[in-house]
Amino acid sequence: MGEPMDIVQSLYELQEMEGDLQKSKNDLAEVISRLDHNEGVVRSRDRAVRVKAAFTKLQLQQSELDVDVQEAVGRLKDLDKRLYSGSTAAPKDLLALQHEIKFTQEKHEGLEAKLLEKMEQVEAGKKAVATIDADLAATELAWEAEQPKLQQEQARLEQHAKEVARAYQAAEAAVDAADLKMYRTLQKSKGMAIAKVERGMCSGCTIAVPSHELQQLRTATTPMRCSSCGRFLFSPR
Numbered sequence: 001m002g003e004p005m006d007i008v009q010s011l012y013e014l015q016e017m018e019g020d021l022q023k024s025k026n027d028l029a030e031v032i033s034r035l036d037h038n039e040g041v042v043r044s045r046d047r048a049v050r051v052k053a054a055f056t057k058l059q060l061q062q063s064e065l066d067v068d069v070q071e072a073v074g075r076l077k078d079l080d081k082r083l084y085s086g087s088t089a090a091p092k093d094l095l096a097l098q099h100e101i102k103f104t105q106e107k108h109e110g111l112e113a114k115l116l117e118k119m120e121q122v123e124a125g126k127k128a129v130a131t132i133d134a135d136l137a138a139t140e141l142a143w144e145a146e147q148p149k150l151q152q153e154q155a156r157l158e159q160h161a162k163e164v165a166r167a168y169q170a171a172e173a174a175v176d177a178a179d180l181k182m183y184r185t186l187q188k189s190k191g192m193a194i195a196k197v198e199r200g201m202c203s204g205c206t207i208a209v210p211s212h213e214l215q216q217l218r219t220a221t222t223p224m225r226c227s228s229c230g231r232f233l234f235s236p237r
């Protein structure tokens with residue numbers, strides 16, 4: 001065993017490296033997820049699918065109305081032919097024919113109005129599709145443009161994690177096994193085993209370290225624990 005503060009310092013450095021490794025791992029996962037998946041692009045794609053489906057439906061409705069209008073036009077032609085051919089002579093039949101012509105004309109007008117309205121909707125739908133396509137293209141382009149930067153960041157983080165892991169192994173091997181065991185036990189129960197003393201405060205529990213303990217910390221022959229939280233106190237020299 002070395003000087004108590006040296007021991008605590010070594011353990012504190014291990015703890016810092018562990019934090020660094022964990023952060024690198026989290027950052028790396030974040031970068032990989034951003035390379036693999038872009039929320040904006042996914043949303044744009046979903047929207048494009050929905051807008052296009054709605055547009056297709058409008059187009060279908062328009063062609064159905066087209067057919068209905070053509071049918072009404074054909075029917076009117078037939079009725080007119082019958083009217084002028086003179087084949088319907090009885091006044092009762094003539095009246096019925098005139099009624100049917102009037103009914104069909106009204107139906108035709110109604111269908112024409114519906115068709116016109118539908119054509120306007122199709123026109124608006126076409127614009128919506130163009131807008132969402134442009135939006136999707138821009139979102140995809142932005143994501144693509146981000147890729148080299150993300151790939152660079154991924155490589156940097158991987159390299160950094162490798163270096164820290166190597167340094168960590170060396171540092172861990174240099175620590176006395178009993179000290180390491182004590183550190184791990186404390187880490188298991190506290191999450192953070194070593195607390196830095198900052199402005200006279202234990203950074204683990206943020207409670208002020210009594211001044212006589214601060215004094216002892218400088219001269220202690222064994223590692224000292226915070227009297228509030230039990231963590232080892234590290235006071236950088």
Ligand SMILES: [Zn+2]
Pocket residue numbers: 195202203204205206207226227228229230231
């Ligand atoms: Zn404490």
